[in-house]
Amino acid sequence: MLETILIVPCYNEARRFQPPLFIDFVDRHPDCGFLLVNDGSRDQTRDLLQQVAAARPKSCFALSLERNQGKAEAVRQGMLAAREHKPAFAGFWDADLATPLDTVPEFIALLKQRPELRLVMGSRVRLLGRQVERRASRHYVGRCLATIISLILGLPVYDTQCGAKLFRCDHAWEQAFAEPFISRWLFDVEILARYQQAARKALLPPLERCIYESPLQTWHEIGQSHLGLKDGPRVLLALARIWWTY
Template sequence: MSSAIIVIPCFNEEKRLEVLSFRKYILAHPEHQFLFVNDGSSDRTALILDDMQAAVPESFDVLHLSRNQGKAEAVRQGMLQAFHTDVDYAGYWDADLATPLEMIPEFTQQLDQTPQLSLVIGARVKLLGRQIERQQIRHYLGRCFATAASTVLQLPVYDTQCGAKLFRNSLQNQTLFSTRFLTNWIFDVELLARARQLEKFFECDPLENTVYELPLNRWRDVAGSKVKPHDFLKAFFELCSIYWNYLRPSLKKPFATLPVSSVSDAVRKAA
């Protein structure tokens, strides 16, 4: 079975963290681990996470950030730590488990079965036979934003903002997290924009061949979400920043801080 570390960014999740769900999952899937990133929480989140780690240290790990830095940076630091292990895959999942943990094996299966895939992302597509429970206003605002993001990225992606993503552990993917994100709420789009840059500067395979959107069987809005309707307006301004810093035709250099030769060598080895 393929190994994986799932990063769980946590900020004041004391009342929403489903400890029993995580414990039940690792009993069924001991090859998977969870890395909880405590993003400077001011409630009892840190104590709960430390108790989880103490109880099952082989499956739970905790990274404490000294101050709140936002979800994007919490995910980035967690992913860098996960990538520096010998696991096959590393990804991140929302702490509220809007996407059930039971979906993780379907993500790993896609990467197992298709070696050319680099990334699997969840897609909240409301189809017959699937349970996608989402507030109507957030659904329509989300569709407007997804259309704009797809246009900017020039990529037929349906759902950039689903909080369930799994990456193959490779230098190419590590590079995506090598520097702090410019955005916070839509750093998922920024990740794809960085991957587009790798195509341009390092001749990587196109995202159309390496990214797979997996329609979720279940997803639900969880009470206490920190995303508000006005955040969608902020997201459009962040989208403009992504275009200017990553995707404009006149851009002369990539975001990556790793040596060009290192990324190029990784790309050639993966080819």
């Protein structure tokens, strides 16, 4: 039985994806497994993911979507597939390992030590003595976006967009991934909005008490971001749609 399953959404990741890091991780952490989702890639991603699954068939699984559907749907499909394994915890982790896998056990420990927590999210806070490295432009654009998101959600959250999140597999988690998301890149915001709806119906405690942002020790920006300044209007429009919908 796998206690923890991590969904890794992969789109054209043949150059960045490093099979040995994933295999080594499950060898050191036999309670953990990966569900690797190929999101309609046009390179060798699918084969690479299948190689990992073949190398560790008890803990690594590959899922392949025919056509590219975006990170939100890739993660959602992974979560739906993960439910079959009945894990205690399920999360998603960016394939570039901008957040190192060694952070996973920290997140698991938090969920175990504090039963009230439903979700642990990585938070890219630049503090002295840590290695949280982003280009300055990306840092400031990201901080502006994060502030707007926090205002829209009415929640004092610092970093919704970090690609490292681990959920307790409860009813709220099932509900959060039951329906497709309306945005491709801001689905993290939608997840929080869905948790907030659950809290409003008293199905969850207030989110300030059951979601924990864990400041990362290490986060390295790897490669180009898919969002740039030119996407500003599109991002704001997507946020407006999310605000309207939820």
